[in-house]
Amino acid sequence: MRASLPCPRRRAAAALIAIALIALGGCAATPVQPWERGRLARWDMRWDPDPLRAAMAAHTHFSKEGSNGEIGAAGGGCGCN
Amino acid sequence: MPARMQISASLAALMSAAAALVPEAQAQTTESDARVSYRFNDYSEDALAPGPFFGDAERYRVLSQQFELSTPVAGDRALDVTATHEIMSGSSPWYVVRGAGNRPIQVMSGATIREHRNEVRAAFTQGAGTTSSTTWNASYSIERDYRALALGVERSMPLSEALTLGVGGSFSHDRITPVDAQLFDRIEHASKNTASLFGSLAFVLDRNSVLQTGLQLNAEHGYLSDPYKLVDVGDAIVDDTRPDRRGAAAWLVRYRRAFGADSAALHLDYRYAQDSWGVVSHTLEAAWYQALPRQWRIVPSLRYYSQQQARFYAPFFLDPGAHNTFSSDYRLGTFGALSATIDARKRLGRWEFSAGVERYHAATGYAIGGSDAPVPGVVSYTRAFIGLDYLLQ
Numbered sequence: 295m296r297a298s299l300p301c302p303r304r305r306a307a308a309a310l311i312a313i314a315l316i317a318l319g320g321c322a323a324t325p326v327q328p329w330e331r332g333r334l335a336r337w338d339m340r341w342d343p344d345p346l347r348a349a350m351a352a353h354t355h356f357s358k359e360g361s362n363g364e365i366g367a368a369g370g371g372c373g374c375n
Numbered sequence: 376m377p378a379r380m381q382i383s384a385s386l387a388a389l390m391s392a393a394a395a396l397v398p399e400a401q402a403q404t405t406e407s408d409a410r411v412s413y414r415f416n417d418y419s420e421d422a423l424a425p426g427p428f429f430g431d432a433e434r435y436r437v438l439s440q441q442f443e444l445s446t447p448v449a450g451d452r453a454l455d456v457t458a459t460h461e462i463m464s465g466s467s468p469w470y471v472v473r474g475a476g477n478r479p480i481q482v483m484s485g486a487t488i489r490e491h492r493n494e495v496r497a498a499f500t501q502g503a504g505t506t507s508s509t510t511w512n513a514s515y516s517i518e519r520d521y522r523a524l525a526l527g528v529e530r531s532m533p534l535s536e537a538l539t540l541g542v543g544g545s546f547s548h549d550r551i552t553p554v555d556a557q558l559f560d561r562i563e564h565a566s567k568n569t570a571s572l573f574g575s576l577a578f579v580l581d582r583n584s585v586l587q588t589g590l591q592l593n594a595e596h597g598y599l600s601d602p603y604k605l606v607d608v609g610d611a612i613v614d615d616t617r618p619d620r621r622g623a624a625a626w627l628v629r630y631r632r633a634f635g636a637d638s639a640a641l642h643l644d645y646r647y648a649q650d651s652w653g654v655v656s657h658t659l660e661a662a663w664y665q666a667l668p669r670q671w672r673i674v675p676s677l678r679y680y681s682q683q684q685a686r687f688y689a690p691f692f693l694d695p696g697a698h699n700t701f702s703s704d705y706r707l708g709t710f711g712a713l714s715a716t717i718d719a720r721k722r723l724g725r726w727e728f729s730a731g732v733e734r735y736h737a738a739t740g741y742a743i744g745g746s747d748a749p750v751p752g753v754v755s756y757t758r759a760f761i762g763l764d765y766l767l768q
Contacts, residue, residue: 325536325537326536326537326579326581326582328536330582331579331582333582333583333633333636334579334582334583334585334633336633336637336640338633338639338640338664338666338672339585339631339633339640340631341587341629341631343664344718344729344762345443346412346414346441346443346457346762347414347718347729347731347760347762349441349457350414350416350439350441350760351716351733354418354756354758355680358706358737358754358756359656359680359682359706359712360654360656360682360684360685360706360707360708361623361625361648361649361650361654361655361656361682362625362648363591363593363623363624363625363627363646363648364591364625364627364646365541365573365575365587365589365591365627365629366529366543366573367510367512367525367527367528367529367543367544367545367571367573368525368527368545368547368569368571368591368593369496369514369516369523369525369527369545369547371516371521371523371547371549371567371569372492372516372518372521372523373492373518373520373521373551375435375467375468375601375603
């Protein structure tokens with residue numbers, strides 16, 4: 295019997311696939327009509343409800359971590375230490 | 376005929392419902408998009424423990440202020456201007472020396488004088504509030520020793536009723552002129568260019584949830600080293616030396632789900648990033664937006680980050696012949712970080728007040744799979760913030 299060793303990348307990939315499947319579960323539903331999108335237009339359903347707060351958090355993480363990336367145009371760097 | 380009459384009645388009811396809902400959604404969008412905002416952030420890093428071999432144990436503190444004006448300008452056009460001012464003080468990791476038993480010992484810089492950073496960003500959107508929009512943006516950041524100019528464009532367009540495509544790109548030119556270059560034998564000036572492309576797809580899953588997935592590609596070229604950091608290479612202290620090119624890719628997934636008519640929303644974000652230096656990272660964030668009586672709202676969130684080190688990272692290098700790039704910058708080491716944030720908001724007429732705090736704790740043991748390789752200098756911090764918004768419409 296072959297022992298399965300814990301593989302960090304495999305675990306992360308499995309978690310990601312689980313999230314994607316849960317999220318995509320709704321795809322089977324019927325198309326959402328324009329008059330059914332009231333909740334989707336709410337402030338708390340935006341990708342970034344508070345852009346200033348999100349920008350400052352992203353700038354902080356960008357300064358202290360080795361990788362970055364976001365959906366949207368990237369800004370310039372900084373001399374952050 | 377009665378059947379047609381019934382259909383017409385149903386359509387009329389639906390159109391009536393749509394008419395009732397759509398203006399509400401538009402009102403929310405317009406109200407939130409025309410505003411003046413202010414944020415104050417107090418970022419404070421934990422002191423280095425155990426204390427440094429040399430230098431100041433007190434690390435960085437950054438006080439930031441952000442001002443934003445966001446307003447429609449004509450028709451479906453909108454302008455967003457943000458100004459940021461930061462005051463930085465404290466010491467930062469300089470290099471690592473080899474102690475007894477090859478134990479790495481961090482050397483910190485002396486406490487710096489106050490540094491300032493100013494940044495201005497502007498974004499002009501055509502088609503704001505519609506399903507098809509184009510945004511041009513520009514930013515300029517200036518410090519005593521660093522300047523960065525960035526230009527970008529983003530385009531969003533519907534592919535179907537349930538699918539929206541986003542594409543864009545940006546370019547930035549950064550120039551560094553290190554202070555005390557002659558005193559510390561640093562490079563006198565250098566620059567780098569960064570080109571970035573991204574694409575995304577957003578899906579309306581059902582009347583309560585949306586999902587977005589996207590890919591960002593970055594290419595950096597130029598001086599990518601840190602002129603303020605040194606490395607112990609075979610017992611000689613040399614400059615931090617990194618490759619002059621870096622390619623990076625990031626894949627992102629964002630999910631939003633509404634609960635109740637206006638009671639709560641769940642946000643889940645995931646990012647996988649990998650670059651040509653060997654850095655691989657996973658980032659997972661979850662936030663819960665809970666509406667409370669009397670126009671209060673509370674937003675707790677959690678974030679987990681894990682990265683694997685760059686190929687040329689080590690606290691110190693025993694064999695100088697085996698490498699031609701070296702860095703002991705902890706940001707390129709293997710570590711993970713957990714952070715928790717709580718944000719409270721209160722609406723009073725056209726005003727909205729917010730306040731919150733983030734606690735960020737990093738450790739090598741938090742990395743996926745764990746790590747016992749030492750990364751001296753890994754930082755933990757506390758960030759407190761307050762905000763004030765005034766809705767113009």
